[in-house]
Amino acid sequence: MNIRVGFGYDVHRLEAGRAFWLGGVRLEHTHGPKGHSDADVLIHAICDALLGAANLRDIGYHFPDHDPQYKGIDSKLLLQEVMALIRKEGYELGNIDATVCLEVPKVNPYIPEMKQCLAQVIQTEEKNISIKATTSEKMGFVGRKEGIATHAVVLIYKVNPI
């Protein structure tokens, strides 16, 4: 197959006082996602979708959360490494479509900056990255502001198809 799709999903618990990194951008908020890395749930979902598209396992397989070298790591570096793995397999990114599920703060004002940041990290055009945001209508763990979830799908294609 010269084109392949991948799907990624990630969740992090929100905790008071944690820095809120999302899509490579710092959000202003009282709470932030807890995690071994910087807990950037949008980048993690995108990484999983990319790895899934190339059938290269998942983010936890490549960057184990018990490994001290990944403690507090900037997830942009993980995304860079994932893109290197994808390109090593002869693929290039087609497009990403992601949805962030979060009650507060509002994600929409940050989306242009996130797209710009991720396009630079991935080395692609901003038009290839779609980021959407929704609340959970006050239902479930997202609705109770206990956590943040993100879904992402990606399409990759073979650069030199045989």
Ligand SMILES: [Zn+2]
């Ligand atoms: Zn994560």
